Amino acid sequence: MKAVISRFVAILILVIPGIVACFGFLQMKTATFDYFAAFGNDAVIPKFSWLTFIVGFILFAVGIGFIGGWIFFRDRKHNYVAPRFKKKRPRPNV
Template identity: 40%
Template sequence: MIRIIAVLMLLVPGLISAYGIKLMRDTLFNEFHPIFFHNSVQFMIGLLLFLGGIWFIGGFIVYRDRKKQKEKQNNYN
């Protein structure tokens, strides 16, 4: 049951990232959505959605690895 919840937690940011990629691609091919008033605004919203989704997924993986002690501790001192 916990694995299903974890997959769903990663599915939503993945879909958000995919929608961000779609918005950026639509901007490059001159397909504008009516809720955005300028093409650069549409591209920036898409970029933010993409980066936010990737950031969440990356943070989830790092947190899980640290919790299970699979990540190396870097000591640069």
């Protein structure tokens, strides 16, 4: 039972940043779409909502960065990475 709970927690740790990244991407998409959609309406002067776009970009970057770091360190632990990314061993003092 303990293994099932620990795997469930591990899945949640990966799903939450994924949802955050998706929400950030949707915020950036919405800000861009609203700006370009306003060009079709002559009664409105198109304004780009920078705050929504920047918050969306930050959420997207944090979510993707967390997932990417998780995968990188897991692969480093199993020696699946290129030699330049492997942990450096200290040289013995002679």
